[in-house]
Amino acid sequence: MSGIMATAATDVAVTPDRVWTALTEPDQIAACMWGTQVETTWEVGTPIKWNGEHDGKVYQDLGTVLTPCPHSSCAQRRLGGPQA
Numbered sequence: 001m002s003g004i005m006a007t008a009a010t011d012v013a014v015t016p017d018r019v020w021t022a023l024t025e026p027d028q029i030a031a032c033m034w035g036t037q038v039e040t041t042w043e044v045g046t047p048i049k050w051n052g053e054h055d056g057k058v059y060q061d062l063g064t065v066l067t068p069c070p071h072s073s074c075a076q077r078r079l080g081g082p083q084a
Helices: 017-025 028-030
Strands: 036-038 047-054 057-065 077-079
Touching: 017 028, 028 036
Parallel strands: none
Antiparallel strands: 036 047, 047 057, 057 077
16 A cells, blocks of 8 residues: 555544444534535445535545444545545
8 A cells, every 4th residue: 555644543531332423424424524425334345425515615535444333443545536
């Protein structure tokens, strides 16, 4: 794998179920990502599409679910993508 890789980790004082909901439920994603709409099944190998608008420009960011996600860790590959 080449290119830029970013990782992030943090401790939060909520249940794993609450974290999972915040990371995967479309309305929760939209609330913390400036209205971004997400399309995915969250199954390993499936695509992820983030669609939205920022500073008046429509965008689509693409990715893939890399590891099983429910209630523990979740890995995604974000590819960026063409403007929608």
